Amino acid sequence: MKRYNISLIKGDGIGPEIVDEAVKVLDTVAGACSFTLDYKEYLMGGIAIDETGVPLPTETVEGVLKSDACLFGAIGGEKWDTLPRDLRPETGLLKFREEMGVYANLRPAIVYDELVNASTLKPEVIEGCDIMVVRELIGGIYFGQPRANDGQKAYNTMVYTKPEIERIGKQAFEFAMKRDKRVCSVDKANVLEVSQLWRDTMEEIAKDYPAVELTHMYVDNAAMQLVRNPKQFDVIVTGNIFGDILSDTASMVVGSIGLLPSASTGDKTAIYEPIHGSAPDIAGQGIANPIATIESAAMMLRYSLGEVEAASKIETAIRNVLKDGYRTKDLAAYDAKEVVTTAEMGDIIANYIK
Numbered sequence: 001m002k003r004y005n006i007s008l009i010k011g012d013g014i015g016p017e018i019v020d021e022a023v024k025v026l027d028t029v030a031g032a033c034s035f036t037l038d039y040k041e042y043l044m045g046g047i048a049i050d051e052t053g054v055p056l057p058t059e060t061v062e063g064v065l066k067s068d069a070c071l072f073g074a075i076g077g078e079k080w081d082t083l084p085r086d087l088r089p090e091t092g093l094l095k096f097r098e099e100m101g102v103y104a105n106l107r108p109a110i111v112y113d114e115l116v117n118a119s120t121l122k123p124e125v126i127e128g129c130d131i132m133v134v135r136e137l138i139g140g141i142y143f144g145q146p147r148a149n150d151g152q153k154a155y156n157t158m159v160y161t162k163p164e165i166e167r168i169g170k171q172a173f174e175f176a177m178k179r180d181k182r183v184c185s186v187d188k189a190n191v192l193e194v195s196q197l198w199r200d201t202m203e204e205i206a207k208d209y210p211a212v213e214l215t216h217m218y219v220d221n222a223a224m225q226l227v228r229n230p231k232q233f234d235v236i237v238t239g240n241i242f243g244d245i246l247s248d249t250a251s252m253v254v255g256s257i258g259l260l261p262s263a264s265t266g267d268k269t270a271i272y273e274p275i276h277g278s279a280p281d282i283a284g285q286g287i288a289n290p291i292a293t294i295e296s297a298a299m300m301l302r303y304s305l306g307e308v309e310a311a312s313k314i315e316t317a318i319r320n321v322l323k324d325g326y327r328t329k330d331l332a333a334y335d336a337k338e339v340v341t342t343a344e345m346g347d348i349i350a351n352y353i354k
């Protein structure tokens with residue numbers, strides 16, 4: 001029987017609640033598809049600060065690098081917000097992504113037929129919507145030097161080198177080749193030099209993909225177009241900060257941020273994580289939607305472990321659970337037959353797999 005080593009980082013806030021449900025579903029599907037998952041837990045974020053004094057312990061990076069894939073919950077919370085920047089949970093996460101070399105963050109935003117009434121947008125505007133946001137994850141303004149805040153003056157720097165743009169651009173075009181063959185590159189080239197280089201580089205890459213249509217859009221317009229007519233997009237490729245913002249925007253096309261998964265990939269171990277944060281406002285109440293994390297686990301099975309049948313089983317179970325009207329609180333207003341807790345949602349999805 002095949003065995004895989006999975007590193008788990010539960011993190012803070014709702015992190016442990018949603019990762020526990022994903023593990024429940026993973027174990028069920030592993031049983032159904034005859035493979036075994038061996039888990040090892042690692043600390044990161046606020047809990048790591050509390051227990052070890054740093055947001056990213058060395059053992060976490062070393063352990064994850066040795067594993068076949070990493071499932072990640074979320075980090076952060078008010079308790080750690082006043083710490084110096086280097087000690088904050090978010091700094092640990094950025095350092096983790098950098099150490100793992102996960103330059104491509106793939107954030108699918110797919111509207112489920114079963115949830116077509118869940119969006120604040122009209123059903124006809126979103127029906128069949130299927131967008132892949134390809135977000136650059138280890139460059140741009142979140143990482144650029146110099147950066148500082150002396151209490152009187154603060155600055156950050158947005159930097160992209162051509163090779164960084166080329167590697168994320170190629171990923172986007174490769175995805176587009178397997179989809180509707182349309183790439184929309186989002187930037188702010190009317191203002192930023194870094195976006196001018198981004199745009200020129202995307203044009204150069206496009207020459208190697210004549211079957212793919214490349215368009216460009218300024219990020220302010222892209223945010224507006226996402227909620228006006230999301231179906232115009234197939235693959236969106238963009239930098240770190242723009243992708244962060246646009247993917248949260250896209251979640252409202254789908255219905256809830258609790259539904260959107262992601263894969264953070266590079267040349268080493270990939271990280272699978274919901275796009276949302278630690279949601280401290282709802283932590284510990286059993287109302288978080290675990291579907292984004294369970295979908296992330298399905299992406300892990302598909303992309304890192306090659307367990308495609310198991311991934312499909314999870315995806316089908318989620319659709320059927322939603323079709324049958326089970327909803328966590330975030331989606332309670334949309335065709336709910338029964339409003340369930342985080343743990344009940346995990347149980348129900350697992351039962352639909354059995």
Ligand SMILES: NC(=O)C1=CN([C@@H]2O[C@H](COP(=O)(O)OP(=O)(O)OC[C@H]3O[C@@H](n4cnc5c(N)ncnc54)[C@H](O)[C@@H]3O)[C@@H](O)[C@H]2O)C=CC1
Nearest residue numbers: 074075076077257258276277278279280281282288289330
């Ligand atoms: N990857 C990560 O670990 C991330 C961490 N963060 C951190 O998370 C903390 C909270 O940040 P926020 O800006 O509030 O963003 P957030 O994504 O945690 O929450 C935004 C809103 O969405 C809701 N929400 C999020 N996930 C949900 C789920 N699964 N089910 C139902 N509702 C859900 C929350 O209740 C909240 O009202 C901060 O410390 C932030 O730095 C933020 C984004 C990503």
Ligand SMILES: CC(C)CC(=O)C(=O)O
Nearest residue numbers: 090093094244275276277
């Ligand atoms: C918390 C940040 C470091 C990242 C973020 O918001 C994200 O990756 O979605």
Ligand SMILES: [Mg+2]
Nearest residue numbers: 244245248275
């Ligand atoms: Mg974000």
